[in-house]
Amino acid sequence: MENIIEINNLSFKYPEQDSLFSSLDLSIAANQWIAIVGQNGSGKSTLARLIDRLLVPDSGDIHVAGVALNDENLLTVRGKIGMVFQNPDDQFVGATVEDDVAFGLENRQIDREDMKTIVENSLRAVGMWDYRDRIPASLSGGQKQRVAIAGILAIKPQILILDESTSMLDPQGRREIIQLVKEIKSRENLTIISITHDIEEAALADRIVLINKGIVVTDESPEQLLNRTDFLNNFELETPFTTQLVTELRHLGINVPNKYMNDEELISWIKKSLFQM
Numbered sequence: 001m002e003n004i005i006e007i008n009n010l011s012f013k014y015p016e017q018d019s020l021f022s023s024l025d026l027s028i029a030a031n032q033w034i035a036i037v038g039q040n041g042s043g044k045s046t047l048a049r050l051i052d053r054l055l056v057p058d059s060g061d062i063h064v065a066g067v068a069l070n071d072e073n074l075l076t077v078r079g080k081i082g083m084v085f086q087n088p089d090d091q092f093v094g095a096t097v098e099d100d101v102a103f104g105l106e107n108r109q110i111d112r113e114d115m116k117t118i119v120e121n122s123l124r125a126v127g128m129w130d131y132r133d134r135i136p137a138s139l140s141g142g143q144k145q146r147v148a149i150a151g152i153l154a155i156k157p158q159i160l161i162l163d164e165s166t167s168m169l170d171p172q173g174r175r176e177i178i179q180l181v182k183e184i185k186s187r188e189n190l191t192i193i194s195i196t197h198d199i200e201e202a203a204l205a206d207r208i209v210l211i212n213k214g215i216v217v218t219d220e221s222p223e224q225l226l227n228r229t230d231f232l233n234n235f236e237l238e239t240p241f242t243t244q245l246v247t248e249l250r251h252l253g254i255n256v257p258n259k260y261m262n263d264e265e266l267i268s269w270i271k272k273s274l275f276q277m
């Protein structure tokens with residue numbers, strides 16, 4: 001499988017701080033969904049900013065879709081990456097929802113009519129076309145994140161980076177954004193990097209990379225990682241509800257398979273194995 005992101009031997013430190021990354025290697029296959037988790041201050045957001053060259057590494061190199069990330073190739077690489085941040089209010093530049101999505105297309109020599117079509121398609125893709133004349137301030141947090149995602153879809157990126165994008169939303173808004181990301185991932189063939197504290201969100205990924213103090217501690221599938229309660233606790237990661245329930249079932253002497261199951265899988269296993277339903 002082709003790697004869409006290749007990070008080799010990366011080092012970075014903020015001025016006046018200790019070294020954050022020293023010789024970090026990480027590769028991400030195209031069309032993968034990877035979740036990056038870890039305690040506060042472990043370097044997750046910094047890594048996202050290095051991948052988008054909002055920050056410049058001290059040494060090492062990053063390739064995005066085969067293109068070396070440097071000052072010369074900056075715009076080419078930025079065109080391949082869309083980032084959605086935590087605070088929906090920080091991301092608006094347009095006076096209306098429609099203007100906001102159009103903004104990212106300006107300076108791209110796109111014909112006015114084509115631009116209108118792209119904006120409409122992008123807003124429809126996130127279910128926000130009916131809100132096109134609204135001022136961003138009048139939207140809910142979840143709606144604002146949808147508009148931010150529409151702005152990114154408009155530039156047709158290959159990679160979508162979500163930096164705690166659901167953490168300011170209520171559970172319903174969170175579920176809706178995750179569902180939307182799932183849909184657009186398969187429709188647009190996107191690679192997703194989601195930085196999250198929400199373990200249930202991380203469980204949806206193909207791979208979970210756990211970073212601690214700038215070091216990749218583990219890089220494995222949710223099925224493997226989310227079953228290791230003690231390990232998760234060591235890094236102050238919440239244990240998913242289903243893993244907690246499985247632990248209790250084991251204490252009762254019930255022989256539950258040794259793999260992570262999400263809500264649906266666990267319910268179906270309980271019905272089948274315990275109640276022969």
Ligand SMILES: Nc1ncnc2c1ncn2[C@@H]1O[C@H](COP(=O)(O)OP(=O)(O)OP(=O)(O)O)[C@@H](O)[C@H]1O
Pocket residue numbers: 014015017020038039040041042043044045046047
């Ligand atoms: N602009 C900055 N200047 C100096 N130090 C910074 C800056 N931004 C972050 N840091 C420091 O770098 C380290 C990593 O921060 P970063 O935001 O990447 O971590 P994180 O894993 O995303 O944390 P969180 O989960 O709290 O968002 C922290 O120790 C932080 O204090």
